[in-house]
Structure formats: structure tokens, C-alpha cells
Amino acid sequence: MTQKVLLTAAVTGAGATVDKNKYVPVTPKEIADSAIESAKAGATVAHVHARDPKTGGISHNLDHYKEIIERIRESETDVIINITSGGGGDFIPNLSNPSTGGEGTDMQTPKERHEPVGSLLPEMCTLDCGSVNFGNMVYMSPTEWLREQARLIQESGVKPELECFDTGHIRFAKQLIAEGLIDGDPMFQFCLGIPWGAEADEETMMYMKNRLPENAHWSAFGIGRMQMPILEMAAQYGGNVRVGLEDNLYLGKGVFARNEQLVDQAVTKLHASNVEVMTPQEARIYFNLRNPYGGGK
Template sequence: MNHEVIISCAVTGAGDTVGKHPAIPVTPRQIADAAIEAAHAGAAIAHLHVRDPKTGKAARDPALYRETINYIRESGVDVVINVTAGMGGDFFFDPDHPATGGPGTDMANAAERVAHVEEMRPEICTLDCGSLNFGNGAFLATADLLRDMAKRIQAVGVKPEIECFELGHIWLAKQLINEGLIDAPPMFQLCMGIPWGAEATTEAIVAMRNHLPHGANWAAFAIGRMQMPFVAQAALLGGNVRVGLEDNIWLDRGVHATNGQLVTRAKEILERMGARVLNPAEARAKLQLKKQK
């Protein structure tokens, strides 16, 4: 069991949750406030996506990241900022236009996917380490594209959080580590229960945990009703945890959650298990994050 646990809060995500929850963070100010709320509740890390303020749909405009991150930094609240670099890989097959994809397709090269990372230099950004059938579409990230992204992330001193949705992603990540494109110690996030990756089962997470390289820091999460069970599951297996509205919008049956409430509940679970929740400074030391200017 991990007795010193980092809680990460994914505060809004890119999913179609606007309209399914009365208060999904959408604007830069709302997303920043959600990150600050999560930090006050005990999250050491805030994981950020941005959304189009007019539509609520997922976005990847660097200006929106700039505004959101500056709000957090100017607040004076200490929290490790972790931004997604997973946008720009969405492909929806259209049988009439297979070469370009159908509605919802959004493809970008490596430079475009990490432009906001290179500009804002958060302490952490995600690196979704491989392609995946994702819901009714696909997420595309080839090995060479990931090599390019990893080089750019490494050059600005940002720690990649290697997001793995199945065993092949861990295999590819280990190859990037062996090529010197990801600095030690690597940081993994095991993403469970997302159709059509690894199922949210004990057997699946144990298999993925057992394939991680020696010395890696890791966390795990599961979506929906399995979010809180996997807080306990990840800690029992030696990992850190993630909660937040990106992965689950409910506190209890029929009760919409806030990010702060989800972090509070995760902290209660961990402390009742005998674990201590780390603060941002302790998380930075454990993950060996590089100090940014």
C-alpha cells in the first residue's frame, strides 16, 4: 500500500458533460476557480483541459490555456498545474470521406498539440502514449508523433504524465524512456474503464501496474461509479489517485458533485485507510518536478 498519496483533480475534461451537470467549469475563470477549489480541498495537482466559452465544447486554443493558468498563478494558491496535451488526435470515421474524417474530427501535429505547454511551461503535461478506439471514434498518436512531442516537452523542462489506456501504451512508453526522451523518474497515469481501453477491474490494473518500469511514479483512476473504488484500489496497489468532474459528475446517486467534494471524499477514504495525503510541495519532491521560471 502507498501510505503517502498524491491526489490529482481533473476539473473539467473534454467530454460531453455540459448540460448533464449544472456547473461544469467552462470559462477560463471557472476552470481556474475549480482548480483552486480542488487545491483547498487537498488536491496537490490540478489537471486542466479548456473549453470554448461560447459552446462549452472541448478546445485547444493556447489563449484559453494562457488565461486559465494565469488566473491560477495570480491567485497565490499553491497547486501543481498539469495541462492536457491530448487534444488534436480525435478521428471519427466517415464512410463518405474516410481520408478526412467526419464531424468531430480534430487532427493536429506535434507542435500544435504542445504549443500551450511550450509557452506556459506548467510543471506537468500529459502524454497520451498511443492510439486507441475511444468511444465511437479513435484517438490517434503514432510512435513518431509521440517522439516529437516528448522531445518538445523535455526541452522546456516539463514532466510528462504518461497516460496509458492499455498495456501497449506502457510498452511504447518504455521505448520512449529507453530512447532518452522521457527523464527519470517517469510518471504514469493508468486510465481505467474508458471504452475501449483497459476495463476498470482489479485484474486489469494489476496487470498494468506490473508492467511499469522499475522506479516509476504512478497513479490510476476509473470513470463513473468506479471512481471512488479505484481511489482505494490504486492506493492499495502502491499508487497515487485522481478524481474530478472529468471522470465522474456524481457525488452520490442523483447528487451532482463539485471538484472540491470529490477531492474531500477521496481524502477521507485515504485517511481512513491509514494514508497521508501529500501537499503540493511534497508532491513536487516525490515526482522530482523541475522548478519553472
């Protein structure tokens, strides 16, 4: 029987990538258009971060998210929308006063992080399941904050994708499940290769997979040059997959990518392994996602 997977296109992310690849979408229209083109290329899901249209930097502006989602939903191309709920977690200590954040710090409360999800009700959202050294900063998601976010997501009826940047995050995600804060079959995502979280290799991926609840669905993605190797490994072991400019800027050595090109490359590799990509409607049914057009699940 042919295996089917959910393929996510993470079209922009929040990192400082705009000056590195001119194809990284910035404005709400560019982000929506990139999500639509990715769906046409075969993506099941578009994972969305908003950007400041003037600077290209991170944006928490609800109007930016609203425009992105409206443009996607009003298009003739169907795609599941997955909004980040991990914004506002970047802490860079001020060396002269370590108890305060220095330049580049961007912190939000759990309620503020949840606002785009709760207001716009996508089918899915990410939930980053712990703090981690992230490059030269600390990404902060304390446990009580995560419990509050999980409650808010649960009340909204949006399906959380439990993002795990290290092995301890799986332990805490399972604690959220045990406390009744995650409904239905949980969806995990292994975020591999981010400095300084879990390694992007087969051993690490399998270690994380083997610690999931029996009823869990899972996905994995790799950063940079490990994007396609992790995609192929995840599909080989029954996982779902993700590509996109949030995680990797290149189509090949020295060749900058567009999101739809990375999706097309992923689909080609999956087909070569006898793996098919779920349509958005197939995925909504299979994962019991809410109906974005009304009428509940």
C-alpha cells in the same frame, strides 16, 4: 509509516459533459476557480483542459490556457498545474470517404498539441501513449508523433505523465524511456474504464503495474462509478490517485458533483486507509518537478 500519495483533480476534461452537469467549469475563470477550490479541499495537482467559453466544447486557444494558469498562479492557493497535451486527436471517419474525418473530428499536429505546454511551462503535462478506440471515435497518437511530442516536452523541462489507456501503451511508453526521451523516474497513469480501453478492475490495474520499470511512479483513475473504487485500490497498492469531473459527474447516485466535493470525498477515503495526500511543495521535491516561479528545478 503513513503512506503519502499525489492526488490529482481533473477539473473539466474535453468530453461533451457540460450539458450533463451544470457544475462542469467552462470559462477560464470557472476552470481556474474550480482548480483553486479543489486545491483547498486537498488536491495536490490540477489537471487542466481549456473549453470554448461560448459553446463549452473543446478549445485549443492558447489565450484560454494562459488565463487559466495566470489565475491559478496568482491566487493564494498553491497547486501543481498539469496541462493536457492530448488535444486534437479525435478522428471520426467520414463513412462516404473514410480517408477523411467526418463531423466531430478534431486533429492537431504534435507541435500544435504541445503549444500550451511549451508556451506556459506547467510543472506537468499528460502524454497519451497510443491510439485507442474511444467511444465511437478513434483517439489518434501515432508512434512517430508521440516521439516528437516527447522530445518537445523533454526540451521544455516539463514532467510528462505517461497516460496509458491500454496495455500496449505501457509497452510504447517503455520504448520512449529506452530511447532516452523521458528524463528521470517516469510517471505513469493508468486510464481505466474508458470505452474501449483497459477495464476498470483490480486484475487489469495490477497487470499494468507489474509491467512498469522498477523506478516508475504510477497513478490510476476509473471512470464513472468506478472512480472511488479505483482510487481506493490504487492507494492500497502504492499508487497515486485522481478524481474530478473529467472522469465522473456524480457525488452519489443521481447527485451531481462539484470538483471540490469529489476531492473532499477522496481525501476522506484516503484518510480512512491511513493514507495522506502530498502537499504541492512535497510533490515538487519528491517527483523533481520544475519550479513554475523561476529558478529551474
